[in-house]
Amino acid sequence: xxxxxxxxxxxxxxxxxxxxxxxxxxxxxxxxxxxxxxxxxxxxxxxxxxxxxxxxxxxxxxxxxxxxxxxxxxxxxxxxxxxxxxxxxxxxxxxxxxxxxxxxxxxxxxxxxxxxxxxxxxxxxxxxxxxxxxxxxxxxxxxxxxxxxxxxxxxxxxxxxxxxxxxxxxxxxxxxxxxxxxxxxxxxxxxxxxxxxxxxxxxxxxxxxxxx
Amino acid sequence: xxxxxxxxxxxxxxxxxxxxxxxxxxxxxxxxxxxxxxxxxxxxxxxxxxxxxxxxxxxxxxxxxxxxxxxxxxxxxxxxxxxxxxxxxxxxxxxxxxxxxxxxxxxxxxxxxxxxxxxxxxxxxxxxxxxxxxxxxxxxxxxxxxxxxxxxxxxxxxxxxxxxxxxxxxxxxxxxxxxxxxxxxxxxxxxxxxxxxxxxxxxxxxxxxxx
Numbered sequence: 001x002x003x004x005x006x007x008x009x010x011x012x013x014x015x016x017x018x019x020x021x022x023x024x025x026x027x028x029x030x031x032x033x034x035x036x037x038x039x040x041x042x043x044x045x046x047x048x049x050x051x052x053x054x055x056x057x058x059x060x061x062x063x064x065x066x067x068x069x070x071x072x073x074x075x076x077x078x079x080x081x082x083x084x085x086x087x088x089x090x091x092x093x094x095x096x097x098x099x100x101x102x103x104x105x106x107x108x109x110x111x112x113x114x115x116x117x118x119x120x121x122x123x124x125x126x127x128x129x130x131x132x133x134x135x136x137x138x139x140x141x142x143x144x145x146x147x148x149x150x151x152x153x154x155x156x157x158x159x160x161x162x163x164x165x166x167x168x169x170x171x172x173x174x175x176x177x178x179x180x181x182x183x184x185x186x187x188x189x190x191x192x193x194x195x196x197x198x199x200x201x202x203x204x205x206x207x208x209x210x211x212x
Numbered sequence: 213x214x215x216x217x218x219x220x221x222x223x224x225x226x227x228x229x230x231x232x233x234x235x236x237x238x239x240x241x242x243x244x245x246x247x248x249x250x251x252x253x254x255x256x257x258x259x260x261x262x263x264x265x266x267x268x269x270x271x272x273x274x275x276x277x278x279x280x281x282x283x284x285x286x287x288x289x290x291x292x293x294x295x296x297x298x299x300x301x302x303x304x305x306x307x308x309x310x311x312x313x314x315x316x317x318x319x320x321x322x323x324x325x326x327x328x329x330x331x332x333x334x335x336x337x338x339x340x341x342x343x344x345x346x347x348x349x350x351x352x353x354x355x356x357x358x359x360x361x362x363x364x365x366x367x368x369x370x371x372x373x374x375x376x377x378x379x380x381x382x383x384x385x386x387x388x389x390x391x392x393x394x395x396x397x398x399x400x401x402x403x404x405x406x407x408x409x410x411x412x413x414x415x416x417x418x419x420x421x422x423x
Contacts, residue, residue, distance in 0.1 A: 160368025
């Protein structure tokens with residue numbers, strides 16, 4: 001075994017760039033700093049003040065906004081005296097009605113399930129840790145979180161709603177519902193939760209709790 | 213030129229799940245699990261190029277029906293109007309909605325094409341052992357992976373319209389087969405990008421300095 005690895009504790013001082021494989025030393029980082037690969041420029045780590053507390057607070061507020069978004073109408077639409085509004089899941093149901101099951105699954109997962117699950121996982125990992133309790137199957141939870149993240153597309157869904165709004169505005173009277181704003185707030189909370197998340201700190205915290 | 217110290221050169225690999233540097237053997241398909249998060253750790257993604265090719269070719273095949281078939285149909289007062297991806301952009305332009313037309317054009321027309329071309333270029337450059345600017349190629353990969361998901365905008369727009377515009381004879385919007393093909397193209401190119409291992413771009417340099 002090479003020397004460099006023998007000196008490697010679980011939260012070791014060395015990391016390799018995920019995009020070009022170059023070895024770097026973590027060094028001491030001041031909060032707010034971002035470590036970048038010196039060969040290819042990939043982001044290696046970021047250090048944050050109170051990272052875990054902030055992320056937890058943001059993900060919990062994200063969940064509240066999601067619940068609001070799933071209860072109220074997204075858009076409402078008036079044309080020649082007829083009125084209609086839609087809710088978060090209506091698009092999925094309508095794809096099923098029209099026989100496009102593939103699209104129903106794609107839209108359900110990317111606009112509703114994955115974004116919600118991401119927030120739930122972050123909270124169910126960080127909330128017990130906050131009180132010094134080891135979360136249930138914490139390693140699997142972190143792993144699933146990483147795998148789901150690319151498929152959570154709430155921010156793109158938001159843009160899609162906006163495009164639909166503009167398209168409809170041409171021939172009918174459209175208005176934006178409470179759900180749209182809640183969804184926008186959920187997106188903001190999610191984005192901020194992940195910008196403040198310091199993965200290194202997460203793993204050190206898990207380790208601390210594990211060792212009592 | 214001194215040989216750069218990479219994880220592979222010391223018999224280690226970076227865990228995709230948590231970034232821990234993990235000791236792994238040199239056998240190309242040896243399976244290791246990260247001691248910290250239990251994610252499977254590989255020196256390089258197994259069969260990265262073959263997988264990327266498979267997803268890319270499937271995406272290219274579906275790109276044709278995605279653009280030829282209508283993505284949605286509007287029936288209003290007995291009049292039927294179908295939109296393909298391109299005609300959807302034109303109808304937004306016709307309505308004077310330039311900024312939204314530009315967003316849809318970039319997300320639905322430009323991004324999928326550029327993504328497919330960039331991934332083709334990256335896979336070929338690795339296969340042909342081209343040494344041109346690995347830093348630039350890595351950046352191309354990074355940007356491609358970042359913006360690819362935004363092509364889903366049209367699919368979400370359709371999911372809103374079909375749920376909202378259901379006013380019987382007055383106005384009715386239905387999804388078209390082009391939408392299903394287009395969503396498949398976006399997902400396949402995402403899978404292609406995830407299968408591609410950018411570390412392969414840098415491996416050529418290492419082999420060179422070994423000699």
